Amino acid sequence: MIRKAILAATLMLALPAAARAQGAGSLNLYCSATLEWCQPIARGFERETGIRVSLTQKSTGEMLAQLRAEARNPRGDVWWGGTGDPHVAAGEEGLTEPHESPRISELHDWAQAQWRQTRGRTVGVYASVLGFGFNTELVARRDLPAPRCWADLLNPAYKGELQMANPNSSGTAYIVIATLVQMMGEEPAFEYLKKLHGSINAYPRSGTAPITAVARGETALSISFVHNAAEEAQAGFPVGHAVPCEGTGYEIGSMSIIKGARNAGNARRFYHWALGAEAQITASREAKKLQTMSNKGVPLTDGAPNMATARIIDYDNARFGASVERRRLLARWDKEVGALPR
Template identity: 60%
Template structure:
């Protein structure tokens, strides 16, 4: 699903006078985090700079597909958020351009590793781990013991009880597949995914839809980012999360400037701004999101999953962010899992 937001053109300047935003130019922002956060980023950047923002929100895989389709006539200027692998694939396909921000010095090492690995085309803006979202009331009512390990999800007690996204549109689902391949090896991972299939009631378009379905009590378990489970618990839903006992993967949510951006000055200004501490606080303060921010001065939000306490694999971003590898694994998933009855 694509959402567009065009913000009003008139802004109240710091001195209280009304200034035409057009004087500062405009920015076409492609955004792959949750809509509330995307809107907050667009509104605050426009307020801080006077640059008029037109924002389009889509999943990570969908945004990569759009940028690819528009490559001869780019419409977007900057791509904010979404899982790191499609940002790396975009860089490799020369769909994005290198940039070095003066604000790089304030970032965690993992954000800069992403930047170096992408030959300065993608930079980390947040990180988060994959795990299980769990509706505690629903599982208790059905007398189902919650999952603690990947292996548990294959159990017949979860028949029709699990939701995960479709990796064609969702970066989250691709991180899950790449995680399983790295944990188990490719053949066992696809055997696992085929075994999981009868327990999955829906492969959703968006990576965050499954945890929202858990919160609403439509499904007992999601395979999703664990920070999103805390967002739902904070909103009052009977949701908790578990990180798989065998270990799990994680994302480096990223940002890239699109090659051929028509508003390059504004895109760079946005990029610099998005790496600052006040901009990174917006994820939690305006969007209720609990990822680990990449700016070292931006605090880990209260109750946010602490990545240093989660058993994380050494996710090979270079390999699984490669365009051909990503395409191959998603096509294999389509053939063996997504198209299965």
């Protein structure tokens, strides 16, 4: 019997990785971070567990729409990354389910707070501050001042020089709206957005598209998360960034288990793994990402913007993540801002 057990163990070790993965099962991972980050997360979990990962990447707004469309027949197991507001909305609509990992106590306060506020339906995996990106070469060549404050963006010199994503598909752009509403009040915020519209040359679907356009010299300025600007600068592009002087909002990149997941056990295993310091360090380094990770054991990467030194508002995730409030603000933006001529 002992010889048989040893032989069986030896044969298991000799199996190719694909065969072991098949035995471990599979995971359908929905990811709303950039593909450059989604892939290391998927590969890291596969290496650690032998579980085969099928990856789908879309922006948070698009992924929320997909979850709604698949509500009666869920195809995804876990949703990782992307701004937290759509995750909060998904939980409120019963599209995700509560889960408590033993690692909750290892997380920063902002990640734990999101988990408590949503009654365990979503948890923070990273955070980043909202600000501006600008192409240093274009700004100098066109004799434009580098923006430092929200008020600066209304400078007539910026007409046609600015990009912001479309809030209907981009969680980043929705956070812009929610941040301005919380800072200014709703009426002044929408007046500001109407004035800002005249400077905007495009509303791309993805939240990272504006800073990519800045880095490639396709536009001078963007409203972006500052870690994205820092990443472009580290990659060698002429990109600078600023955190608005009046204050700003921030994102909590989140993770949720999809209700009715076909591979629920593997979804919970991924959830626990993804909150670990080792997984977060490895994936963020491989992807060269500069967000603040949610596990307190993850050090801030060199060149990463420091949330502790930014003037950030007390962002109301519960209110602005609620699906009713989100739909209302987006409908108002469509009617009063998005429909304006350019």
